[in-house]
């Protein structure tokens with residue numbers, strides 16, 4: 063039986079990934095800021111367990127660890143999915159405070175969640191740590207002639223580039239854990255105002271990475287394969 067903890071499972075890609083993994087027979091702890099009514103929203107297929115988890119809040123994450131520990135003493139997969147877009151102002155208008163929310167959620171959230179759940183993850187079977195990143199965080203894809211070449215924004219791409227670096231550093235520091243950054247690709251969720259591929263397509267690489275125990279640690283993938291840093 064695979065056990066999974068995913069953050070940001072209330073809607074969008076995270077909700078879909080949680081449902082799909084529960085459908086494979088996994089026990090899925092679906093971390094959300096407001097667990098009330100979540101089962102009716104996510105459906106009741108499989109062993110899907112909503113738990114309160116705000117990735118920006120130490121006490122909330124500590125309480126979530128205690129909740130999971132009441133059920134199991136090991137996790138096979140931790141998925142850092144929760145994310146916010148932050149300010150999308152012209153780069154020349156962005157001030158340091160515009161970074162606060164996006165870095166707190168997209169960068170420090172994964173650090174907080176990973177550190178807190180590490181003891182459970184270390185006891186898992188072929189443990190996997192999945193960072194839901196973005197092609198926007200790829201230095202290569204932000205270069206000339208690339209898909210993002212004409213988009214100049216500061217906080218969100220910076221947060222995902224830093225999350226990519228966390229992936230590389232965790233992979234080096236935790237050789238017993240398979241660490242992977244995943245780019246879902248432009249996906250039609252609240253995040254994009256419903257622009258992009260279907261949510262099922264956006265969830266695909268996250269689900270396959272969560273289930274794959276064989277890939278090398280420290281990589282960056284999308285649903286087509288390896289993607290450049």
Ligand SMILES: NC(=O)c1ccc[n+]([C@@H]2O[C@H](COP(=O)([O-])OP(=O)(O)OC[C@H]3O[C@@H](n4cnc5c(N)ncnc54)[C@H](OP(=O)(O)O)[C@@H]3O)[C@@H](O)[C@H]2O)c1
Nearest residue numbers: 070072073074075095116117144145196248249251252253
């Ligand atoms: N959609 C895309 O095109 C796309 C592309 C590349 C990467 N991504 C990444 O994929 C991930 C999921 O995005 P999405 O498109 O599914 O976005 P979404 O529909 O806006 O969902 C975002 C999720 O993150 C949760 N969240 C935000 N702040 C949180 C916090 N402090 N603690 C816990 N949960 C929090 C939200 O919870 P609430 O319901 O409580 O707000 C929600 O469940 C993000 O990391 C995003 O950067 C998305």
